[in-house]
Amino acid sequence: MTLLDKDGVHVTADGEVATVTLANPAKRNAQTPATWRALAEAGRILPGAVRVVVLRGEGPSFSAGLDRAAFEPEGIEGELSFLRLARGSDEELDAAVAEFQHAFTWWRRPDVVSIAAVQGHAIGAGFQLALACDLRVCADDVRFAMRETSLGLVPDLAGTHPLVGLVGYARALEICATGRFVQADEAERVGLANLVVGQGQLEDAVADLTAALLAAPRDAVVETKALLAGASARTYDEQRAAERAAQSRRLRDLAGLGD
Template structure:
């Protein structure tokens, strides 16, 4: 059995693991802050990201995910593949030797760092520059919106390492670019540069690198200006649209609009 992994609850511990959280009222900024390692991802970073999601103040409406340095995230820390692993962390060899239940639980814990970005009460924006590889690509895909620098380079390299993308990235990628293109991107591990990212819908906007954060904040401003409950209802409608039939979707629209009208009129349930 693999040893239980401690959960980080302290912002200082988060930052030591490469994640910094700053909150200004309804706006929060999450920064990947290990630029010297090109923000390579580790289980400690994933625990920190999951901790941010769990402890995000309820008042926050928009979260900007950004990264220091030349790369958004170069993907997994390759030490995870070594027999020694990362000190204090279970490496892939140790994970492979655990029971089915423990292995599933370990991967589920990793996925928590990626899954909260699409919850309906917040809008999340990734500002992506340089390399966004593997886990880095999936972290960008975890967000609702992506503003990309002109030097962005996406790649899904898990398959070339004998793995699969398992950090929640396969559904948003397929939703954005379609099955055939998603399969090609994942199975070949090729680079997707800024122009193609915009054409495929991976990037909502491409800007010069020096304008990246300003463009992301410019997008955040009207999101913060819109009535919160209307944004929440709209996001929920759109997130669920793919799983509903046409008639189910229009019924969901009616129900959401009824809630909005009654809320605006001050009429309770």
């Protein structure tokens, strides 16, 4: 079932699985504010039955990042140039960037597990979109890069927090400050990629992972995800208490004593 098809974003749902496709391969799935509005909308319209969301890019690249036309004086047709946006008040500029971030912030919500299927280039906003997901399955031609600093900017699409969480501060700083490419072998070694497969195996690998995620009861996965997502913010004893509370809910539910 097609849920959305606009501005280079195509969203379908089939039972417990939704697929969000970046569908502008002629421009290597370069992103625009319209792309971000469509991605944010995708998160709002997911059917309640969906448990796994797969994010993929059509064509040889996952996403080459922001469409550079956004920085030209005339900007992208129908959009405010970023150069004109910069002339607004602090409040207006903050609100604009916050709106852009909405496209990147729903992928880790507690009721779904999101998988980025990444091939080819994942640069800048593309890298941050892959980082927005819970899991990343990558083809062996993947090339991650955070190019913002080379443009005099910073990564601002909610990508810095998951990047530091995955690879640590020092490596995250080096990746972002140099803008260098991180290729498949390194991505797997440092934890950016959960799995690296051959280019022709990406779709099957994502399907296998999706099936494995759906094999466990939904509530158990939701509770486990919440435990792990909050672990770094809790002390050891707080995490133990959170485990006990979650397990109590699960046991009562299995015994038919839940709410």
